[in-house]
Amino acid sequence: MERIAIFPGSFDPFTIGHKNIVDRALPLFDRIIIAIGVNSAKQPWMPLPERIDAIHFVFADEPQVEVDSFSGLAVDYARERNARFLLRGVRTCADFDYERNMADANRMLPAGKDIETILLPALPEYAAVSSSLVRELARFGAPYAHLLPYTNHHPYTNLIT
């Protein structure tokens, strides 16, 4: 049976920290589906099609990686995609508390009982990198391109720097 992991997140935007989690998780799984959770009540910083496009660009040479979006519960989406694993990165103790609660909540859902959450600790150099930090820097006109894995090459750079 293929080992498929869903890497769910808002990825608003996808950072070098997210990329590092995917890179390090690749040897663990046959396939990783980076799944952008869509919350229609919230206005994103980066529009969904551009987030998808940017992540595609980052993993263009990586056939094990797929990019998709979902609405609803992550475990329902995982079931739909025949994925038995949810992958999440953990930077801090606060992250760990939150992620453990989420993993427990997901396990209690009917669709989640056979889905295992795999938590990967962020490397120290990425511990302070987050999408919200990027958005905050952008808000103040401060540089943030160094936190994004695609800004040096991607045409979309022009729109967000």
Ligand code: PNS
């Ligand atoms: O990167 P984020 O913002 O922490 O990602 C949040 C996301 C999209 C992964 C999370 O909100 C999510 O999984 N939403 C779907 C609803 C769900 O399954 N919630 C957990 C059980 S209540």
